[in-house]
Structures are given as structure tokens and as C-alpha cells.
Amino acid sequence: MLPDLIRRYASPVPRYTSYPTAPHFHDAVDARVYSSWLEQEDGPAPLSLYLHVPFCDRLCWYCGCHTKHTRRYDPVAEYVDALIAEIALVASRLPRRRSVGAIHFGGGSPTIVSPQDLVRIRNAIDRYFDPEPCAEISVEIDPGFVDAVKLAAWRDFGMTRASVGVQDFDPTVQKAINRPQSFDQTQRIVTLLREFGVGGINLDVVYGLPHQTLASLGRTLDLAVSMQPERFAIFGYAHVPWMKKHQTLIDEQALAGIEERFEMQQQITDTLSAAGYLAVGIDHFAKPGDSLAEALNQGEVKRNFQGYTTDSAPALIGLGASAIGRSERGYVQNIVATGEYMRAISEGRLPIAKGFALDDIDRAVGDAIEALMCHYGFSVRRLKERYGAAAEVVQADAARIHQQDPDGFTTFDGDRFEVRPQGRMFVRTIASRFDQYFGRGTARHSVAV
8 A cells, every 4th residue: 555645544533432532521411420320221121331530550551551560459449439429329320220331441540450359349249230141241450460369350250351551572662661471371271261261361562662574573463363362452552741741761773664554463463363353443453243243243333432332322431440331321531630530529529530421423323423433334215314414524524525536435326435445444534534522622643553
């Protein structure tokens, strides 16, 4: 592909794990608003829970998450107390006891939580909610700081899927991002997970890291494939030192350029496809028998703050500092600073910092963007069936975007808007052209490849 074309489509745009995206959340959506939303949350479908643990045993310099390094367990124990109290607080606002179809632990490193505190969290969830027997319970794992005892505790909690952080196996790259982690160490954890009956293993790999090359990335992919995970999540390193000060420790001169990042994307797709994995959207791959691959074939893949998912719950309850929740009425985000979050909980307040209330135009545009990110196309007719006249905004934009497409990346027949195969590497950029808020305000984003 021509370098000037790559550069033109690689301009910074959102990842579209929500619409509108988080930089457009505002403080007019507060605890009072969220409380009213919870009181109206009375549908029959199971809820999903996301629990954020903002602590790590080490601070990786590439990380863009809301987390902090701690050498003591006391802050974690105090935080668990607040998390349990928030579970009770949120449940008290719901009109009735609700079932739960999915629970996701993110961070940070959720495995920093002790087995004893993990039991307390599970007891709290069971006290106020009804997790379904087949609920998917997924956990993000740093293999450098977990052992058989902790994994056994997560098995007893009910873990069904584990996302194991690989990032890169090359020692030079690992040193540059402060994340030493051998292949043997990682393989040992994957083996333990399988021995404990965890049937869904996901490996996270990052491209565009400092000192990473096509050759070193190829070796990492070969080693990762040898562990035969059910899924891969592939992320382009987002260098945002204006947001994450620890990223200033990374040598910018050692980062790959736009064209090399594009070549890395292509290499990843070629390698994983040759190994038998199906591409799911822009950054996930799944074995044909995995539930994500089956959802792809049935047109049911969803996208949220955890990436591509089979979770179709109408509401996601975010718990913990910085956690984001979603309902049909809008988005909310908890207070980011851990101390302030815990103070709000201790005062009996929902710890909401900001959010966004959706109207029908937002919902129509959001559905179109999610469909592009998951399936590379959408139907205007279906949007009109659901949102009426609000979908006309999407229809007008689809016509404009297709008419102004000099590269032939899109098709539009008045109903069906599609991104053609040669344009799918740039679907984030194409999706941004439907975004009614993109370019407003001072939000900054990472590059689109």
C-alpha cells in the first residue's frame, strides 16, 4: 500500500469502544442522574458487571490504564472494602434483584487481590445479585505476579476466561517498557490455567513498542501461537505521554513509524490467519470453535470498553475507581482518583465523576459505528426501524462519506454502507467521519494504525 495513503488514514482517531467517546463525558451526568437511571433499570435481560482494580505489582511504562504501583497490600485491602460497599450501594438503587450474565475484572492487575479478599468480593456479588450458572467470568492476568494459589482462588471464584498479558517476548523490548517476562514463565501460567479448567485463554500482544521490529514481533507471535490460546487481542501501542506521565520514560526515538506499524499489523494478520485464527474486527483473533468466532459468523459480535465481546447485556455496571458503566440511557464514569473514590463510597455516595446522556441520534450513530467496527457495515433501514427520523443523520453522512471517498474504500446503495476489504485496515478513520463530536474540544488520540 502506498506510504502517502497510509499516512493519510493514520491520523489520530478514537478506538470507538463507546460512542460518544470518553473525552466527551461531562459532569452534568452525576450521581443523582445515575441513581435515577439505576432506578429505571428493570428489564428482563441479565446485567454485566465490570470491576476495576487500580493496582499493579509493577508499573509497565507502556501502560495506558488507570492504575498505580504498590509494594504494600494495605491499600488494596482498603480498596476492596470500598468496592464491596459500592456493590451494595448500586444494588440498593436497582428496583429489584438482578441476574448477571458476565463479570469482568480489569485493571491494573486484578490478581493482586488476595484469595481471602476475593472470597469477600464473590460473597458480596452473590449477596446482591444472581450470577447465572453459565456466566462468563473473565480476568486480566499479569503472569509475572501470579501463582498456583492465586489461580486456584480465581478458579473457585468461577473464572471461565483469562486474558494473559504477553505484549512482547523480546528482552530488549521488555527492558524498554519495564516488563521482564520470559516465555517459560508465561507458558507455565497458561498450563496452570488449563489444568484448573479455564477453557478460554486470551493472549494480549502489543505492536509498535520501542525497539520492536518485524523480526522480533514475528518471534513473539510464533511463541504465542505455540501456546494455542483460544483468542488473541492485538493492540497498537498508544503513545500518549500527555495523559500518562510514565510514558515519558519510553524513548520516542525507538518507536516504529507509521509505515512500520502498518507492516506490523499486516504481519500479525498474516501470521494468525495462517495459524487458523479468524480475524474479529480490527484487533481480535479467535479459533473457529471459540464463542467469539461463532458470534462473528452469526453477526452478533459487540464492542465495549473491554474490546470485542459476545456480551449483549443492555446494561454494564462499572464498579471501582475510573470504571465506566453503560445503560440504554447513557454512560457514567466513576471518580478516577482512588482516594476520592473511596471517600465518596464512605459517605454513602455513588462515586460518579461524569457521563453522557444519549439521545436517539447518539444511539443511531453509535450503532452504526459499532457495526462498522465489528462487521464493517450497517443497514440504514434497520437503524430507521429502531430510531426513526434520527437515523436520517447517519443516512446523510453515509452518502456524503461515500461520495467523498477518493480511494474506493466504501460502497453505499442508499441502505447498506460497507467498508470494502482493502479499506478495513482504516475502519477507525472511516468510522470517525460519522462521529458527530469528533474534533470538538481538546481531546487527543493515538494514531489509527
